Amino acid sequence: MREILLRQKQILFFIIAGGLSAVVEIGSFKIFSTSLPHFFLRETNFHGIHYPLSNIFSTSCGIITNYFLSIWFVFERGKHSKKKEFAYFMLVSFMSTLLSLGFFQVFYSLIFKDNISLGFYTLSPEMISKVAAIILVSVLNYSVKKKVIFNG
Numbered sequence: 001m002r003e004i005l006l007r008q009k010q011i012l013f014f015i016i017a018g019g020l021s022a023v024v025e026i027g028s029f030k031i032f033s034t035s036l037p038h039f040f041l042r043e044t045n046f047h048g049i050h051y052p053l054s055n056i057f058s059t060s061c062g063i064i065t066n067y068f069l070s071i072w073f074v075f076e077r078g079k080h081s082k083k084k085e086f087a088y089f090m091l092v093s094f095m096s097t098l099l100s101l102g103f104f105q106v107f108y109s110l111i112f113k114d115n116i117s118l119g120f121y122t123l124s125p126e127m128i129s130k131v132a133a134i135i136l137v138s139v140l141n142y143s144v145k146k147k148v149i150f151n152g
Contacts, residue, residue: 010074014142017069022134025062029130032057050108051126055101058130063093070145088149096137103133 032054037043046052067089107129116123123131 010146011142013074014070017066017074018138018142020069021062021066022131022138024065025058025134026127026130028061029054029058030127033126049101049105051104052101055104055130056097059097059100062134063090063097067093075146075149085149089145092141092144092149096141099140100133100137103136104129107132 029051033043033051036051036053036057040053043051043053067086070089071085108126112125112128112132114125116128
């Protein structure tokens with residue numbers, strides 16, 4: 001029973017840490033996607049890739065936030081050294097970034113074409129695509145990070 005409660009607590013903390021990391025990632029994406037096109041004119045469409053730098057920079061902000069929240073609140077240290085653990089975390093995160101970028105491109109190009117009004121705020125197609133990509137990739141992240149990196 002204690003193990004089930006601990007596992008549920010870990011999942012809850014992972015959701016909270018992931019939620020906070022997503023807020024950082026989405027917030028920084030909003031900042032990057034509105035400011036970078038002023039400096040890099042091809043940011044909105046670089047050979048068919050929409051907002052590549054905004055995605056990479058914002059995902060990096062989310063990854064770093066998630067790493068520290070994960071080691072402080074979610075997972076116990078595994079059998080790996082801190083250096084190796086960080087390297088594994090970054091490798092998994094890099095692969096997740098590629099997946100997230102791919103999902104974003106599919107969502108933005110093919111699925112989310114119009115703004116969605118929430119009454120108090122309007123979500124643009126790029127923001128909806130970013131949120132959807134984050135949600136999809138986060139499920140995979142939990143499993144891989146728990147089993148491979150933190151040996152849980």
